[in-house]
């Protein structure tokens with residue numbers, strides 16, 4: 502396949518933002534995408550919508566311009582936005598080309614793809630902020646006969662077999678799917694982990710707009726308590742129905758059954774750790790952290806900020822095991838892990854967790870290899886619609902400098 506010197510892998514928001522910035526810098530390139538533009542968003546469940554308000558869609562040359570900036574775009578509107586973004590600058594996307602392996606060779610790279618081999622001097626990997634679904638170890642012990650899926654396999658309540666549903670993982674996805682299934686009349690059990698939570702609105706404003714005025718989204722990996730903290734879930738909340746609170750207490754009020762961490766199963770029972778109170782306390786501590794960050798930020802400007810309301814009471818008693826009888830489905834919503842090492846053959850390019858080791862998106866190990874869209878690539882907002890453009894511009898500038906040299 503004839504190829505320009507620069508290849509971008511993946512046509513989600515990160516790949517398109519990089520392509521936009523490379524086009525602006527007149528750097529010839531191609532974007533290869535295994536599915537269609539916005540493929541990952543297309544694969545999300547039917548009622549999926551943004552958790553961050555529409556005004557946070559700040560792609561370079563592709564900011565949200567609709568009439569509902571405070572709303573939360575549903576899945577198909579997000580895909581339509583990305584498609585129209587790609588068209589707006591005639592992004593050189595080759596759809597339905599999967600990169601099977603990437604190898605540094607000589608003064609560039611060899612890419613083995615579903616359409617044959619490609620050579621490139623520079624490669625930008627934009628294959629997703631959230632890559633490989635992660636299941637806890639206990640998942641392997643589930644007995645046969647249950648319908649077991651990851652969040653990517655979930656479309657809508659009608660697509661599940663009849664019966665009770667166990668959702669494992671209480672990040673945004675697990676909370677939203679639990680709410681939807683509960684509203685559809687299912688008996689839902691949610692195995693909870695450690696996730697932050699936040700109230701959707703504070704003093705009449707959305708929490709994202711408050712946080713944007715603090716350093717929250719600009720924090721870098723080095724600001725976190727440990728590298729592992731990069732895997733912590735985003736704050737529990739939802740954009741559904743115009744946006745509302747959706748945390749442990751809200752789910753408990755609805756009637757969703759909350760449990761500790763899922764530890765496994767035998768032929769008749771699901772088992773859970775005795776740690777629901779600890780998980781809720783972890784979330785409450787993060788809630789207090791955010792409250793104090795907002796307070797301190799505004800105090801330093803001499804402006805009063807509203808206090809976050811104290812958390813309601815919570816009933817933390819939960820059974821250590823429950824009978825499997827009556828359950829039809831288990832849905833794992835227990836987060837993601839990076840998946841670069843399985844196909845990028847570059848020794849030392851990734852850290853212990855599998856994240857690329859980069860400086861401003863440039864691999865510190867492999868010359869010519871770049872990444873964009875990675876969670877905490879530069880800051881917390883690197884993987885978000887509001888932040889990926891900033892990183893894409895930096896990556897494109899670096900590539901333009903190299904190719905001009």
Ligand SMILES: Cc1cc2nc3c(=O)[nH]c(=O)nc-3n(C[C@H](O)[C@H](O)[C@H](O)COP(=O)(O)OP(=O)(O)OC[C@H]3O[C@@H](n4cnc5c(N)ncnc54)[C@H](O)[C@@H]3O)c2cc1C
Pocket residue numbers: 510511512513514515516533534535536537538539540541542550551552553557598599600601627628629630631674873874875884885886887
């Ligand atoms: C459930 C959920 C909700 C989210 N909600 C929000 C939100 O409200 N607001 C927000 O700002 N962010 C949100 N995000 C975070 C982030 O915006 C999305 O994850 C977004 O999809 C990341 O964009 P991306 O371009 O980095 O990756 P992706 O959208 O995953 O794009 C990567 C592309 O690469 C392609 N690809 C992968 N591997 C290959 C290969 N080997 N060869 C060729 N192509 C390949 C894929 O098909 C895909 O199209 C959410 C994330 C999740 C998981």
